[in-house]
Amino acid sequence: xxxxxxxxxxxxxxxxxxxxxGLGAAIVAHDGGAKVLVxxxxxxxxxxxxxxxxxxxxxxxxxxxxAGIEDSREKGxxxxxxxxxxxxxxxxxxxxxxxxxxxxxxxxxxxGVRWKLIKDFPDYYxxxxxxxxxxxxxxxxxxxxxDTLGEWKRKVFLSPHVPIGVTHxxxxxxxxxxxxxxxxxxxxxxxxxDDLRGFGPGMMxxxxxxxxxxxKIPVQxxxxxxxxxxxxGAVIGVRATQGGxxxxxxxxxxxxLATGGYDWHASLPKYYExxxxxxxxxxxxxxxxxxxxxxxxxxxxxxxxxxxxxLFFGYHIPGEEHEGKPLWRGSWDGxxxxxxxxxxxxxxFADESFYRDYLPKVRAWDGVKQRQPNFPPYLIFDSNxxxxxxxxxxxxxxxxxxxxxxxxGSLRELAAKLGVDGAALxxxxxxxxxxxxxxxDQDFGRGTYPWAxxxxxxxxxxxxxxxxxxxxxPFYGLQLRVVSAGINAAGLKTNEHAQVLHVRGRAIGGLxxxxxxxxxxxxxxxxxxxxxxxxxxxxxxxxxxxxxxxxP
Amino acid sequence: MxxxxxxxxMRLAPESVWEFVRDMNNWAPFxxxxxxxxxxxxxDSVWTLKGDVGVLSRTVRxxxxxxxxxxxxxxxFTLVGLDEVVEGGGTLTIGKPxxxxxxxxxxxxxxxxxxxIFRWLFRAMHGKGPRRLQTSRADAASQLTFKLRMDAGxxxxxxxxxxxxxxxxxxxxxxxxxxxxxxxxxxxxx
Numbered sequence: 001x002x003x004x005x006x007x008x009x010x011x012x013x014x015x016x017x018x019x020x021x022g023l024g025a026a027i028v029a030h031d032g033g034a035k036v037l038v039x040x041x042x043x044x045x046x047x048x049x050x051x052x053x054x055x056x057x058x059x060x061x062x063x064x065x066x067a068g069i070e071d072s073r074e075k076g077x078x079x080x081x082x083x084x085x086x087x088x089x090x091x092x093x094x095x096x097x098x099x100x101x102x103x104x105x106x107x108x109x110x111x112g113v114r115w116k117l118i119k120d121f122p123d124y125y126x127x128x129x130x131x132x133x134x135x136x137x138x139x140x141x142x143x144x145x146x147d148t149l150g151e152w153k154r155k156v157f158l159s160p161h162v163p164i165g166v167t168h169x170x171x172x173x174x175x176x177x178x179x180x181x182x183x184x185x186x187x188x189x190x191x192x193x194d195d196l197r198g199f200g201p202g203m204m205x206x207x208x209x210x211x212x213x214x215x216k217i218p219v220q221x222x223x224x225x226x227x228x229x230x231x232x233g234a235v236i237g238v239r240a241t242q243g244g245x246x247x248x249x250x251x252x253x254x255x256x257l258a259t260g261g262y263d264w265h266a267s268l269p270k271y272y273e274x275x276x277x278x279x280x281x282x283x284x285x286x287x288x289x290x291x292x293x294x295x296x297x298x299x300x301x302x303x304x305x306x307x308x309x310x311l312f313f314g315y316h317i318p319g320e321e322h323e324g325k326p327l328w329r330g331s332w333d334g335x336x337x338x339x340x341x342x343x344x345x346x347x348x349f350a351d352e353s354f355y356r357d358y359l360p361k362v363r364a365w366d367g368v369k370q371r372q373p374n375f376p377p378y379l380i381f382d383s384n385x386x387x388x389x390x391x392x393x394x395x396x397x398x399x400x401x402x403x404x405x406x407x408x409g410s411l412r413e414l415a416a417k418l419g420v421d422g423a424a425l426x427x428x429x430x431x432x433x434x435x436x437x438x439x440x441d442q443d444f445g446r447g448t449y450p451w452a453x454x455x456x457x458x459x460x461x462x463x464x465x466x467x468x469x470x471x472x473x474p475f476y477g478l479q480l481r482v483v484s485a486g487i488n489a490a491g492l493k494t495n496e497h498a499q500v501l502h503v504r505g506r507a508i509g510g511l512x513x514x515x516x517x518x519x520x521x522x523x524x525x526x527x528x529x530x531x532x533x534x535x536x537x538x539x540x541x542x543x544x545x546x547x548x549x550x551x552p
Numbered sequence: 553m554x555x556x557x558x559x560x561x562m563r564l565a566p567e568s569v570w571e572f573v574r575d576m577n578n579w580a581p582f583x584x585x586x587x588x589x590x591x592x593x594x595x596d597s598v599w600t601l602k603g604d605v606g607v608l609s610r611t612v613r614x615x616x617x618x619x620x621x622x623x624x625x626x627x628x629f630t631l632v633g634l635d636e637v638v639e640g641g642g643t644l645t646i647g648k649p650x651x652x653x654x655x656x657x658x659x660x661x662x663x664x665x666x667x668x669i670f671r672w673l674f675r676a677m678h679g680k681g682p683r684r685l686q687t688s689r690a691d692a693a694s695q696l697t698f699k700l701r702m703d704a705g706x707x708x709x710x711x712x713x714x715x716x717x718x719x720x721x722x723x724x725x726x727x728x729x730x731x732x733x734x735x736x737x738x739x740x741x742x
Contacts, residue, residue, distance in 0.1 A: 157607075158606070158607040159607065160606070160607045160608040164607075180708075181707055183707075183708075185707055185708045185709065185710045185711040186710045188710070188711045188714075189710035189711045189712075189713060189714035190710075190714070192606075192711065192714040192715060193714045193717070318611075319602075319610055319611030319612070319635075320608055320609070320610050320611075321602075321608060321609040321610075322607065322608045322609065327608050395637075395706060395707065395708060398637065398706070399635070401635065
C-alpha cells in the first residue's frame with residue numbers, strides 16, 4: 001500500500017508548473033487553508049504566460065463596467081459560441097466567463113494583481129461575429145517593478161517575444177508594430193534599466209510576488225515531475241527528479257497538471273496538429289509532461305480542430321537562442337503594407353493580416369495531389385517595406401542576413417531563388433498592387449478586421465492600413481516556418497471543476513489540469529488572444545477551490 | 553553608453569604580461585562567449601562572440617581594429633558590429649600597481665552589491681571562470697586593467713544599450729581574470 005511509502009515531502013496540494021495556472025492555483029489553495037508546493041521543471045518561473053502578451057480576454061469583466069463599457073455575460077457567450085463553432089463544451093465555456101469574472105476580481109482584491117483594460121482593443125472578429133465587441137474585453141496588468149520579487153527577481157522568465165516595460169496602450173499610441181520607428185526607445189531603455197515589467201512577464205511578476213513573496217509558498221525549480229502516484233484509482237502524490245535524485249511528494253488533496261502543451265514533444269505535434277513540421281516560441285521545458293502522465297493513469301485525451309490554436313508562422317534568425325535552443329520568432333510582417341504571402345505556385349491564398357484566416361488555409365489538403373499546397377508559405381516584400389517597417393528585430397533599412405532573406409532585382413529572379421513560380425508571382429503582385437491602389441483587397445479582404453489592422457496595419461499612411469503595393473525593387477522573400485505559441489489542439493479532458501476525466505468517464509480523484517495541459521474544449525474550434533491566459537487562470541482557480549474542499 | 557573598467561593584479565613583471573597579451577591569438581578564447589576569430593592583418597581582426605542581449609543569446613560578429621599598440625603598456629582598439637548597429641572599443645593596460653589605479657575610496661556599498669549580483673548572474677549563465685584570489689598589494693608586480701565600452705546606434709540604441717549594460721562588467725572582469733589566472737599558472741606563481 002502507498003501509505004507505507006516513504007514520502008520525501010508531504011503537502012496538501014501540488015501544482016506542477018509555475019505558469020499562470022500553476023501559481024494562480026497555488027495562491028488560491030493557500031488562501032483556502034491548504035499546504036501547497038509548486039514544482040517547476042524549468043530553471044525559472046512563469047511558464048508560457050511569461051512569454052506571452054499577457055492578455056486576458058474576459059467578456060463582462062468588472063473593469064468594463066467601471067469604465068462604462070456595455071457588455072454582458074450573454075453577449076460574451078454568444079461570441080464564444082461563435083468561436084467554438086459547435087466543437088465547444090458549453091458548460092466549460094460558461095465557466096470561462098463565470099469563473100473568470102470571479103477569479104479576476106479575486107486576484108485583484110486578494111492577490112494584489114493590478115489589472116487594467118487595454119484601451120480600444122477589439123475582439124478578433126469584430127464587427128462581423130455575433131456578440132463581438134469593439135473594446136473592453138482585454139485585460140492586462142499595470143507595469144510592475146522586478147525589485148518587488150526580491151531574490152526571485154532573476155528567476156522569473158522574461159520574454160524574447162514581446163516588448164518588456166511597456167503597456168499595450170503605449171505601444172499602440174507609439175504607432176504599433178509597423179510604427180516601430182516612432183517608439184520611444186529612450187523610455188523603453190530606461191524602463192529596462194529600472195526593471196519595469198509589463199505584458200506576460202509583468203503578469204507573472206504579480207503572481208510570483210503573490211505566491212512566493214507575500215505567501216511564502218514553497219517552490220522547487222529544476223524539478224521535473226515524472227510520474228503520478230496512484231492509490232485505489234486516485235492520485236495521491238508525484239514522483240519528481242531534481243538534480244538526478246528522486247523527490248517523492250504526497251499530495252493529500254490534489255495534484256494540478258499545469259505543465260503547458262506539448263510543443264517540444266518529439267511526436268505529439270505531428271499526431272495532433274496536422275502540419276509536417278513544428279517549431280515553438282515556448283521554453284524547451286514544454287514537452288507535454290502532463291499529457292504523458294495523465295495518459296499513464298488512464299486520463300481521456302480530447303482534441304478540437306487544429307485550427308483553434310494560437311499558431312503563427314515565422315523564422316529563426318541564425319545565431320539567436322533562448323534556453324539553449326534556437327529562438328523562433330512569430331512573423332506578423334505579411335499583413336504589413338507592401339508585403340504578401342504566396343504559396344509555391346506563386347498565388348496568394350488568404351488575408352495575410354489576419355492569422356485566423358491564413359492558418360486553416362495553410363493546412364488545407366489537396367486530396368488529389370496528396371499534399372498541402374499552401375505549405376510552406378513564402379513572405380514577399382519590396383523596398384518600400386524595407387524603408388518603413390521592421391522585419392523581426394531588423395529595423396527599417398538595417399541589413400538583412402542572406403542566410404535568412406533572399407534578395408533580387410526582379411520578382412522573377414526572386415521567385416527562382418525561392419523555388420516559387422515566377423510568372424505566377426508577377427501576376428499575383430500585379431493584381432495585389434491594383435488592390436492596393438484602390439484600397440480594397442477584392443480577393444481576401446485585407447484590412448477588414450480592426451484587430452488585425454491594429455496589429456499589422458500602418459494607420460499613418462492613410463487609406464487601407466494593410467495595403468501597399470510591391471513596386472519598388474529590390475524585392476525580398478523568405479520561406480516561412482511553422483512557429484507555435486504553445487497553444488495546442490489536444491489535451492487532457494477535464495470537467496467543470498478542472499478535474500481530469502478517466503477514459504471511462506469518471507473524474508480521476510486528486511487529479512486536475514489547467515491551461516494548455518487541458519483539452520481546449522472550452523474554446524472549441526476557434527481562438528481569440530487572451531483566451532489561453534484566461535484558461536490557465538480559470539483552470540487553476542477551479543482546481544484549487546475544488547481540491548481544498550476535498551477530503552484526503 | 554555602457555562603459556566598464558576592471559583591474560586585477562598579478563605576481564608577474566609587466567613585460568611577461570605584455571609578452572602574452574601582444575598576441576591576441578593567446579587570449580582570444582578567454583573572451584566571454586568566444587566562438588572564433590579571424591586575423592585579417594596586424595591591426596584588424598573579426599571576432600565571433602555569443603553573448604546575452606536582454607533575454608536571449610545572440611551570436612555577433614565584431615570587427616576589431618587596433619588603434620594603439622604601445623607595448624609593454626597599452627593596447628587600444630575599436631569595435632564595430634558587422635551585423636548589428638553597434639560600435640565600441642577598449643583598452644588593455646599593463647602597469648605597476650599604483651595608488652592611482654587603486655582609488656582610496658571604493659565604490660559604494662550599493663554599487664558593489666549591484667555588481668555582485670551581475671557577476672553572480674553572469675556565472676550562473678556562463679559557468680564559473682577560473683577561481684582566483686586577488687593578489688595582495690604587497691605581492692603584486694603588475695596590474696592588468698581592461699576597459700570596455702559598447703554603444704548601440706540607430707533609433708533603438710537606448711534600448712539595446714540598456715540590454716547590453718548588465719553583460720559588460722562581468723565580461724571585462726572575466727577576461728582580465730582569465731588572463732591573470734592563465735599567466736600565473738603558466739609561470740608557476742599562482
